[in-house]
Amino acid sequence: MTVTTIDFQWPAGFYNDGIEIGLGTVDKKDFGYLFSEVPATAAGTYTTNQFQAAPTKLTKNTINHNHHLQAVVVNSAIANSCTGVQGEQDAQTEQQLLGEKLGISPDLVGVASTGLIGAPLPMDKIKAGIAQLQPATDDGVTQAVLTTDTHAKKACVQVELDGQTVTIAGFCKGSGMIHPKMATMLGFVTTDAAIDGELLQHTLSTGVDTTFNQITVDGDTSTNDMVVVMANGLAKNAELTSTTDADYAAFAEALHVVLGELAKQIAADGEGATKLVECNVSGAFNDQEGQQVAKAIVGSNLVKAAIFGQDPNWGRIISTIGATDAHVDIDHVSITLNGILMVQDSLAVPFDLDTAVDAMKENQVTIDVTLNSGNATGQAWGCDLTYNYVKINASYHT
Amino acid sequence: MTVTTIDFQWPAGFYNDGIEIGLGTVDKKDFGYLFSEVPATAAGTYTTNQFQAAPTKLTKNTINHNHHLQAVVVNSAIANSCTGVQGEQDAQTEQQLLGEKLGISPDLVGVASTGLIGAPLPMDKIKAGIAQLQPATDDGVTQAVLTTDTHAKKACVQVELDGQTVTIAGFCKGSGMIHPKMATMLGFVTTDAAIDGELLQHTLSTGVDTTFNQITVDGDTSTNDMVVVMANGLAKNAELTSTTDADYAAFAEALHVVLGELAKQIAADGEGATKLVECNVSGAFNDQEGQQVAKAIVGSNLVKAAIFGQDPNWGRIISTIGATDAHVDIDHVSITLNGILMVQDSLAVPFDLDTAVDAMKENQVTIDVTLNSGNATGQAWGCDLTYNYVKINASYHT
Numbered sequence: 001m002t003v004t005t006i007d008f009q010w011p012a013g014f015y016n017d018g019i020e021i022g023l024g025t026v027d028k029k030d031f032g033y034l035f036s037e038v039p040a041t042a043a044g045t046y047t048t049n050q051f052q053a054a055p056t057k058l059t060k061n062t063i064n065h066n067h068h069l070q071a072v073v074v075n076s077a078i079a080n081s082c083t084g085v086q087g088e089q090d091a092q093t094e095q096q097l098l099g100e101k102l103g104i105s106p107d108l109v110g111v112a113s114t115g116l117i118g119a120p121l122p123m124d125k126i127k128a129g130i131a132q133l134q135p136a137t138d139d140g141v142t143q144a145v146l147t148t149d150t151h152a153k154k155a156c157v158q159v160e161l162d163g164q165t166v167t168i169a170g171f172c173k174g175s176g177m178i179h180p181k182m183a184t185m186l187g188f189v190t191t192d193a194a195i196d197g198e199l200l201q202h203t204l205s206t207g208v209d210t211t212f213n214q215i216t217v218d219g220d221t222s223t224n225d226m227v228v229v230m231a232n233g234l235a236k237n238a239e240l241t242s243t244t245d246a247d248y249a250a251f252a253e254a255l256h257v258v259l260g261e262l263a264k265q266i267a268a269d270g271e272g273a274t275k276l277v278e279c280n281v282s283g284a285f286n287d288q289e290g291q292q293v294a295k296a297i298v299g300s301n302l303v304k305a306a307i308f309g310q311d312p313n314w315g316r317i318i319s320t321i322g323a324t325d326a327h328v329d330i331d332h333v334s335i336t337l338n339g340i341l342m343v344q345d346s347l348a349v350p351f352d353l354d355t356a357v358d359a360m361k362e363n364q365v366t367i368d369v370t371l372n373s374g375n376a377t378g379q380a381w382g383c384d385l386t387y388n389y390v391k392i393n394a395s396y397h398t
Numbered sequence: 399m400t401v402t403t404i405d406f407q408w409p410a411g412f413y414n415d416g417i418e419i420g421l422g423t424v425d426k427k428d429f430g431y432l433f434s435e436v437p438a439t440a441a442g443t444y445t446t447n448q449f450q451a452a453p454t455k456l457t458k459n460t461i462n463h464n465h466h467l468q469a470v471v472v473n474s475a476i477a478n479s480c481t482g483v484q485g486e487q488d489a490q491t492e493q494q495l496l497g498e499k500l501g502i503s504p505d506l507v508g509v510a511s512t513g514l515i516g517a518p519l520p521m522d523k524i525k526a527g528i529a530q531l532q533p534a535t536d537d538g539v540t541q542a543v544l545t546t547d548t549h550a551k552k553a554c555v556q557v558e559l560d561g562q563t564v565t566i567a568g569f570c571k572g573s574g575m576i577h578p579k580m581a582t583m584l585g586f587v588t589t590d591a592a593i594d595g596e597l598l599q600h601t602l603s604t605g606v607d608t609t610f611n612q613i614t615v616d617g618d619t620s621t622n623d624m625v626v627v628m629a630n631g632l633a634k635n636a637e638l639t640s641t642t643d644a645d646y647a648a649f650a651e652a653l654h655v656v657l658g659e660l661a662k663q664i665a666a667d668g669e670g671a672t673k674l675v676e677c678n679v680s681g682a683f684n685d686q687e688g689q690q691v692a693k694a695i696v697g698s699n700l701v702k703a704a705i706f707g708q709d710p711n712w713g714r715i716i717s718t719i720g721a722t723d724a725h726v727d728i729d730h731v732s733i734t735l736n737g738i739l740m741v742q743d744s745l746a747v748p749f750d751l752d753t754a755v756d757a758m759k760e761n762q763v764t765i766d767v768t769l770n771s772g773n774a775t776g777q778a779w780g781c782d783l784t785y786n787y788v789k790i791n792a793s794y795h796t
Contacts, residue, residue, distance in 0.1 A: 051728055084729075118741075309793050316515070319479075319515060323448075393703030394706045
């Protein structure tokens with residue numbers, strides 16, 4: 001089971017395009033699509049926000065219908081969320097128009113939007129945009145989905161299944177309003193693997209739990225976001241149909257690598273962030289509590305601000321642990337920050353402050369915590385809280 | 399039942415002192431005490447953090463022993479938290495020494511600390527400090543408890559009980575690490591009312607639920623914090639012993655006013671804050687959900703940053719509502735910001751942007767939300783997220 005990370009390339013049979021149709025105030029690509037030359041099995045995970053946006057609801061219903069998609073139309077700048085009946089009609093119109101253009105059933109078209117909540121889509125621009133889309137092999141769509149992201153986020157691996165080389169290529173956007181309980185960003189994964197749709201759904205849902213659902217930028221869960229996987233089978237491996245298939249574990253691992261890489265890229269590019277923060281919890285009572293504690297630590301404003309300030313303030317970490325309801329041996333917690341032991345048996349361990357501050361100047365800060373309450377682990381990723389986070393979010397509307 | 403707010407004054411028989419003994423790096427009062435000339439009934443609420451600091455545990459045990467206190471010794475700058483057996487001994491030594499100085503049992507002395515987690519108390523300075531304390535009638539102790547607070551927080555009311563004028567005077571500290579599940583700050587309320595200790599505990603616990611437990615600055619729950627009430631009976635009203643006593647409701651209301659005023663002062667003085675944010679939720683399924691939604695809104699980093707930027711970004715408010723698991727009629731939510739209706743039936747209502755931005759320049763921003771799911775309400779208070787919040791917390795250690 002060798003999963004090899006490679007430079008980004010589309011799996012066999014996938015095309016895309018990204019263009020600028022003037023949806024936002026920034027001069028960037030804001031509209032695009034993703035297209036497989038044959039129908040693909042498909043799976044998705046969707047935001048748990050009660051105000052699920054029109055495109056998110058529509059894509060969920062479309063995928064759940066029979067777990068197949070052949071194309072996805074995406075836009076940034078406008079979320080088409082909290083837009084009522086009009087918003088639902090607009091999302092359906094996008095689905096219909098892209099289906100007509102590609103000569104496929106609208107039931108095979110997913111729709112995704114991200115951006116400002118409450119504004120309607122300008123459908124004249126959308127219609128003109130759909131007419132312009134061309135099947136390209138560059139990465140335009142990976143640019144078109146971005147909002148406050150500073151760069152495109154992509155990950156690609158190859159793995160051998162049934163003697164065939166399978167490629168899994170994913171991209172995503174997400175920078176603010178990131179605290180997935182399901183998927184709080186837009187993520188798209190394409191693969192030429194052959195896999196049953198329901199099994200793909202199971203694999204995605206499991207993979208998301210320990211990747212996208214374990215990142216946080218600001219604790220806010222968006223109305224729009226989703227992760228969609230399309231598998232078109234053009235790699236010609238024998239179709240995976242069960243978790244007990246010989247090659248299933250390799251596929252699941254390869255997909256997990258892509259999801260994990262994308263999730264970490266989102267955390268590292270959190271709004272205003274200067275550092276990726278990774279928290280590894282061990283000694284947890286169970287996996288759920290390990291993940292809970294890890295996510296609480298990377299989600300604490302005080303921890304995040306301290307990391308921005310390169311301040312090895314472990315008191316905020318232990319306080320955050322204690323504020324959870326996870327099982328904790330309160331007399332035997334250890335905390336290590338970028339390799340420097342700071343707390344053992346819940347007591348301060350003397351360390352050299354200058355060395356610790358220097359260690360925190362790295363682009364990644366790693367916090368290792370042991371709870372001494374069991375054998376389970378948990379991981380989570382976040383970023384520091386900076387002046388720029390405040391600046392970006394204090395002036396988003398204008 | 400007339401509760402009258404008056405300028406701060408100590409109730410009959412209470413004295414205090416606040417002095418500087420050099421615990422921190424800032425030139426300010428950092429040590430003090432509070433003292434009643436007769437034993438008082440006492441009640442407390444304490445942080446729910448699993449790592450409860452030594453002074454917090456000691457005071458909780460002392461009060462729970464028989465609900466009486468006569469004095470409290472307090473310090474700022476050092477939290478005496480995560481300090482192990484030494485920390486527990488140090489807190490007991492403080493209790494013992496203040497008892498000896500005042501000629502009272504150590505069982506009548508509470509201990510409170512706030513500041514940096516993990517550092518030991520310098521007991522030589524503490525001992526010298528206790529020796530220096532004098533029974534004054536100014537407000538030195540209200541200064542001595544402060545950390546990153548920009549000013550002392552005090553509230554005082556009078557109410558007539560049984561023909562006697564009763565004074566209730568409270569003060570508190572709290573600026574960062576504020577997200578009480580019980581009490582995430584230090585709060586002290588003194589009164590000359592006569593009230594049974596267990597009834598006082600009930601009254602405090604109930605009052606805290608809708609006041610201190612409904613404020614948030616940064617979502618972090620501290621290890622140290624508590625609210626303590628002392629009632630010394632010198633107003634000579636007939637002792638309140640039951641919630642059915644004729645005057646009980648008046649006392650409870652008066653105490654609630656003091657707790658509410660103190661809580662709002664903490665929210666308004668949150669680290670780096672420029673504005674108090676008040677959220678009023680109506681149409682909630684029950685009180686608990688109303689409070690949950692109100693607190694989620696004032697706790698959202700995105701909402702807080704938008705308010706700092708005077709950006710009427712209601713999308714972040716509705717997204718925060720949807721991210722809770724409270725009952726919400728998702729097609730009939732209304733949102734009003736400083737009196738301007740922005741969302742009705744979950745859809746955008748056109749409003750003049752300049753007028754809305756102007757309205758948000760006030761020192762207080764009020765968010766009114768209707769969930770249309772019941773008849774219950776909830777309130778919460780917070781503050782905006784500013785550059786200064788980041789600055790203060792990125793450089794706390796040094």
